[in-house]
Amino acid sequence: MNSLARSATDFNARLVIGPIQVGGLLSAALFGCLVCQSYVYFARCTSDHLALKAAVSAVMLIQLGHFVCMISTLWTMTTSTYGDPSQLGVLPLAADLAIPLSSFTAFIVQTFYAFRLWRLSENIFLPILCEMISVVAQISTLVFVPSAITMTDLTTFEHDQLLLIALSLIARAACDLITTTGIARSLKKKRGSGLKDTVTMIDRLIYWTIETGLATSLMAVTVAALFLALKQNFVWFGVWLMWPNVVGNSLLASLNRRLLLRENGRAQSRGGAVNAIVFGAGVMQTQADPLENFKNRGVEVFQEAEL
Known part of the structure; x- marks a missing residue:
């Protein structure tokens, strides 16, 4: 199939409109999760640095714009162009505008x-390597956006901008994989403490890091693979619609999970105090030192992991 300009006889809605509808609905659900997570963050994490709050606010506003686009x-592809498949030979303008918005969220x-x-x-x-890779992906995206807005045929656009689009997606995936691996290894090096509670907390941080990092990188790899293998339809674009919301949710999940660590830390502190009362003054002194060491060690790792 050399062009998406189809007649009514060879038009296949399952490969054109279907992926957009499915991806759009799932993206809307993910955006709802992002809104809920943002509310929890601003309600519970009031002591965070202003720069971090600004970053979360920027992601939320950008994704709101992405949701509108x-x-x-969806309206253009299912209503405005109904009965005229030839108009689907190019992406709607709103979809073109969503491309830079999603790239800013990822950046x-x-x-x-x-x-x-x-x-x-x-x-x-x-960190510098990761940021350079992210900048390369961002620049690649911004370079082909004007061509996307002015395109007259999607197949021609995909052929002409193949390298830039693939570079952008692969660079995003590489950056996510490097940062995930780097953070997990850095946390693993901090497991030197012999205290079980500290090791448990760090293991939990490592697990959460891998979980959120792999989710975003696998989404980027999936979009890149579908784009390279199925350029003749919109399957890749349907998956791409979900990708920036997955990225945004990974950020908010990473920040909001700190609340669980704080609650666990308070519970462990209360548990240590109860044990000290039960076992008497002599045992209290023995348990106070490791408890204090755990708190100091845990606070140090936790504060580093927060940022």
Whole structure:
């Protein structure tokens, strides 16, 4: 199939409109999760640095714009062009505008993770490498956006901008994988404490890091693979609609999970106090030192992991 300009006889809605509808509905559900997570964050994490709150606010506002563009795209493809499949030879303008919005969301989140990697590892090389890869992906995206807006045929656009689009998606995936690996290794190095509670907390942080990092990188790899293998339809674009909301939710999940660590830390502190009362003054002194060490060690790792 050399062009998406189809007659009514060879038009296949399952490969054109279907992926957009499915991806759009799932993206809307993910955006709802993002809104809920943002509410929890601003309600419970009031002591966070202003820069971190600004980053979360920017992601939320950008994804709101992405949501509006997605609704407009669905309207255009299912209502405005109904009965005239030839108009689907190009992406709607709203879809073109959603491309830079999604790239800005990914750039903000990847910059946050690069900064977190620097705080944890205290090594500047990997964070700089990750940020450079993210900048390359961002520039690649912004370079082909004008061509996307002015395109007259989607197949021709995909052929002409193949390298830039693939570079952008692969660079995003590479950046996520590097930061995830770097943060997990940095946390693993902090497991040197012999205290079981501290090791458990760090293991939990490692698990959460891998979980959120792999989710975003696998989404980027999936979009890139579908784009390279199925350029003749909109399957790749349907998956792409979900990708920026997955990225945004990974950021908010990473921030809001700190609340669980705080609650566990308070519970462990209360448990230590009860044990001290039960076992008497002599045992209380023996248990106070490891408890204090755990609190100091845990607070240190936790504060580094917060940023």
